[in-house]
Amino acid sequence: MTSLLEVQNVRRSFPRGGGEELLVLDDVNLTLKEGEIVGLLGRSGSGKSTLLRLIAGLARPQGGTLTYMGAPIEGPAQGVAMVFQGFALFPWMTVLENVQLGLEALGLPEAEIRSRALAAIDLIGLDGYESAYPRELSGGMRQRVGFARAVVVHPNILLMDEPFSALDVLTAENLRTDLIELWGNGKLPIKGIMLVTHNIEEAVLMCDRVLLFSSSPAKITADIAIHLPQPRDRTSPQFEDYVDKIYVEMTAKRVERMRQQVGAAAIEMPLSHVSPNQISGLIEALSAAPYNGKADLPDIAYEQELEVDELFPVAEAMQLLRLAEVEGGDIKLTHMGKRFADGELNERKEIFSRALQSHVPLAAHIRKVLDERKSHSAPKTRFLDELEDHMPEDAAEETLKTVVSWARFGELFSYDDDAAAFSLENPT
């Protein structure tokens, strides 16, 4: 099989304030061969979409090379078409006009534009909607237009950036099966597909290979081939094995990183925003039947209707606060976690407050400063500056925001957003 696309040692960073650089992609390597569907799987914000934009030629890497059919990618290449997460349809064009746009850009004769567009509309199941405007269509139909627009130019590579994540569950599943069916029948004039997703099951359902992405900066940490015939059955044991395997793979890496962080817990540890509500919710679900304090991560994620990238930060926060332990693909409540689950609101607040003081150095630090000051108050910038010495500006903002929401719940200290100041007094 010939390779359609080669990505070698690609590095991409964005400039930050103060001359700093935020590294988004670091040393990424991958290939896409003819006849393959490759999935890029990782948490949102992990740089998958950035990689896709590089492949589409919409952005340029700072280092490394991207090669499409033997030629370096130096701009939007003909033969690479993209399907967008938010559909990206032009509201002032009808379905037909939207689909025709790419063909007009190719400068084809009028008659050919029309016949090819109608054929694509027919293929994707949009018959009868040619003269409708996007706003008249449901989300699923809109994304079908997105597909038709991409397919109509007969691209060699179809890039899909989370194409199903803006759709409801049923519609998304419907569209996935249709697409796989067309692909399996060889009806799509496409040689290879690259799919960005944060949904593990979606990746296992559709892809021949799944590449796992770690975040900040993104690296490919595993390349898992899915040896299952299409159409795939979500309920088959083999399917579930793949999902579990990927879960463990993804959590193992994160748990290891979390361990290191918690071991060296310091004031400047970045915290991702998780609300005390989310923590309480997960603790309650964990302590109740059928889990009784211990659960398989994929199971509880499914039951709580959480995506991986929504579940991980919550689990992480619980681990940090020593309310739960994450081991392999499992999450288990600690003694404190169980007491939290059983407690009344006031007891919960107390447990939370103690956990903050002993395990979140930043919270303890702020409290100490407030205790020491005569006014018992301190401006936000006092701590923000401190954090910004160690992390980018928005990470510092997020960390502080997280600590504020935790401290409010634990009643450890309070924060006045108008005055941008921390204080010990509770508003009366």
Add this chain to the structure above:
Amino acid sequence: MKILPPVSIEARRLLPSRWDLLAAMLVLAFIIAFADVSRSLVQPLSTITSHDLSLDQALLPGYALRTALRMLIAMGVSLIFTLSYATWAAKNARAANLLVPLLDILQSVPILGFLSVTAVWFLSLSPGRVFGAELACVFAIFTSQAWNMAFSFYQSLRTVPEDLTEAGRMLGLSAWARFWRIEAPYATPPLIWNMMVSMAGGWFFVTVSEAISVGKTNIALPGIGSWIAVAIEQRNIPAILEAILAMLVVILVYDQILFRPLLAWADRFQIGDDQDDDPPQSWVLTMLRRSSLIDWMTAPFDQMMRWSYRWHPPHFGLRGATREHDSRIADITWYVVLGVLGLYAAFEVYSFARATLSWHELLLTVGLGFLTMARVVVLIILASLVWTPIGVYVGLRPRLTRIVQPVAQFLAAFPNNLLFPLAVSLIVAWKLNVNIWLSPLLVLGPQWYILFNVVAGARTMPRELLDVGDNFGVRGLLWWKRVALPAIFPHYLTGAITASGGAWNASVLAEVANWGKTTLHADGLGAYITDATVSGNFPHVVLGMAVMAFFVVVVNRLFWQPLYWLAERKYRLV
């Protein structure tokens, strides 16, 4: 935040209703009443004429301060007007029938017209004293600020989310408390934006409203406007430059200590979850928020407002029950009163017109109206051709946008009649055709509305749509036709509508331009009004104003409104 188009475009109907006619009659009658009084009052005032005004640089800061204060007072009056007028219109359907068309007519009347017919009346309030002149000046600035503020507030009150109102009712808030705690906060951010636009508009007219010359009356109130008028009369270019500098300083100070803090403060009233990446900041507001002195000073006021919320007038509670019953009687009374008022107004207009105007004069003004309209149309087209591509280019480049946008906003606020002398000298020197070459002055100011609306439109174009263009290789002419122009169309339209309104208004100043003793004179409705004002011919001023307001409303209804609703329907990006 977008600038609102005039009422007649938002109204969604094409043909004038009887309410529009009634509103037009009332405005006309009102103006005529003023003009009538004025005619009997025209007499030379010897107190503060332009001859007394000295162009001494040491006096300039003082002048600037006085001008700034006048604008502030006018803004305060506009705010009071907005809060009362717009609230009345929004709360009372009966009143809205009349008040909204009235606003539309008022918005279309050339602002300078207000000055010429009311100045003399205000002067007569305190003969021989500065006070009356000050009132006239503040009133003129008020007329350039109030209408769009009131309309914005009215629109916001009409669109307060249902769940907020219902929550207020469930909590048992009185109508008074609901207004201050729910409705007014909701309407605040758009109101502040419109205040900023109004302030910019006010600057243009401050230069004329301080130096009032009506008939034999010549007044120059100490201020930047009079300074400029005298400087133009004396052909004193350094003095004009100094005035520009002073004006720049005042605009900057206003921005820093009034509008920035207001914007930053009002950010909290923004409804919706989408947190702005870059919320407005203001050092003044931060200072105020951190100072306990301010807390201490505002505490009694807060307390008073909280007390007032507890006050439940019995009337409000019963209203729901009695409304059905009293509505017929009230309706009849209301219509009878309006009917009588309308008849009286029509009679007044009729007798005024019969006594002082002829059919010939009406035909003449309509003809001149078409001439001015041709000017406005051609220039808006030219300005669009120039600024649309530039605006798109700038808007797609964030770094450039950050530089261009504040500059364009300043240029829009900049009283461009300061550039008239330059135009006059060039026309005289090169012996150019006055009717053609005075015309560009019409769009000197208004063109910036086109630029910064297009910039805003291009800036808010979704990243994904631009990516689609790139991904599918849409370039060149196809890109402009399919992607760029449709995407900015709604924004462009708002800009063009505002610009065209501005150009009509500017025609009163721009069709007659002075530089020292040289006066250039183009044919047009604006020049007609100016001439009538200078010669104190009030019937002609009134006629000119009425015809111009008529033109503006008709153009809005027949041309801009269909386009606007097309843009709203088809081109609005969600």
